[in-house]
Amino acid sequence: MNQEPFAEEPSPKKITCLRKAMWLEAETNPILVNYHLPQEQSLNETGVVICPPFGYEYTHSHRSIRHLADILADQGFACARFDYHGTGDSFSDLHSPERIETFKQNIHSVINHLKQQSNVKKIVLIGIRLGATLAAAYCAENNVEQLVLWAPCIKGRAYVRELEALEKLASHSDPQIKNKPTKEFLDSGGFIISNETSAALTQINLLKQHYHVSESILVVDREEAQNGQKLVETLNEIKIPLVERMVTAGYNGMMAEPQNTKVPFETLYKIKDWLLAQNPKQQSTSLSIENFNNANIAQCTKEDISETICFDPESHLMGILCQSLSARRKEHLIIFTNSGAVHRVGPNRIYTELTRALAQAGFPNVRFDMSNLGDSFNGVSQEENDPYPAGSTQDITLFIDFMQRQHGFKTISLAGLCSGAHNSFHTALESPDLKSLKEIIMINPLAFYRRKGAEIFNASNQELARDAEQYRKSLLSPTKWKKVFSGQTDFKYLAKFALNKSLHILRKLLRKIAEKLNLVNQSQLAEDLQLLQERDLPVNFFIASKDPGRQLLFNEAAQQVRISQKSGHIKIYDIENADHTFSTYASRQKLIASFVRHMTERYS
16 A cells, blocks of 8 residues: 555535435345435435445545535535445445446435435436446436436446456566466456456447436546547437536546545535536425434345444444354454555455454454544544544544443454554553453554654665565566576666665664664564563464565564564464455455454454
């Protein structure tokens, strides 16, 4: 995960609305819907359903979509955003058949529920990227009044080619993809696209379909890729009553790495203004917020899982409690903290997949958002989107207390990936009286000590670790040796690597000798690991082979790590052929299997 300095971009206007997350029974399995509702007991007679993009674009745009829903609710629109089946928090997976038809059915279910709960008379569909494509495809068969298409993928075939190119790019560094014996799915950017889904996508062409849109369509083009003009011409030809196009900036900032996203407020307000022009505020009916029956618990008998929405009104912290329907351990809970600024599903949906596998094995767990991340946004935009917030320990301990009071758990395992590992580690250090905490689990830590706004320490060591892993694999590759003998290797870079590696080994050796002779003090990490051992609090590491976590750990505290390993207070699990965010399906399955095995051995 690329960790850049935390950048803030506060909303220029104060926004007020009510948010309600709930499960909606849709088709074969429940989906998670987040409603954003006006605080006043009245609403515009037009309701809005936001169709999110797919894959990494879904994860990256989550923050901006939440802001868009807030802005529209503030203006009187009852607004819904949701996760398609097999994405985000919703049940099912992307290997299941008929995904495109299922996604369109999901849109239909959310529209119907919004109409039933709010009594709105008209519907606007807002789609982003592939979500825009799905919204348009839905309108080929179903009636809506208005449609907003933001950077739509106009031809599904072109979108599939993009995914194939992304997979091909990844295959150059990942033999698991390159040497896959059978091509059952696209493994692209951390998300799965089955062959059937790819084939269905290639059949979509927004230039060759009908639109059951009775009032108006807005096409929002991004400044850097203006592809919507041809679509606008097509829409005018089929005589949609009103077709308009706007070109806006900020799309790339919205799709940046989650901790670096910049909400394109200018574009969000332009969309809001367009909707208000089509649906004046004075057209309103009575709205009773209580109509939105809050379905907190969802069950999936096929997966043997129950998931409960957990919201603490005092701290504004939200999470999803995941348990088995048949094999519950009622006393011990695993808590997963945010990885970077990704909301609770985790990068590449790894937390959702991991927590459900743990639940199936009988281990209750919860994935939750800390303050101002994901759906625990409390409205203080100046503090938004920081993966290393100063109040992380307070957030985590408050949520532990809430889960123990509300659900009766007695003991806790605290886990997290990247910044989640850092925040779990510091919660353990800063909360000596937290007797219910029985272990911490650190997945791919990139920094053990971090200041807000600072670059991650040891960046050179991270690059050195990646190069070392690459060269280690190259030694076993006949193709690489052929390049060496044919003069195609960058010997200058290789020599620089060899020198840096030698100096690194020498520094480690000198440090080790100096520590044994008491010539230097222990590092801060060594002291803290020793402190946790004295408290009898185990520390477990799950480290990807392509990640520098192991090297960073041993660079700073090798002697103490080995002492703690001998006593059993530290365990290190290596995940082969995996990168920092486990961006391939195979690496995620390895992490899940290793994690479940650890919990089973420790608690069974």
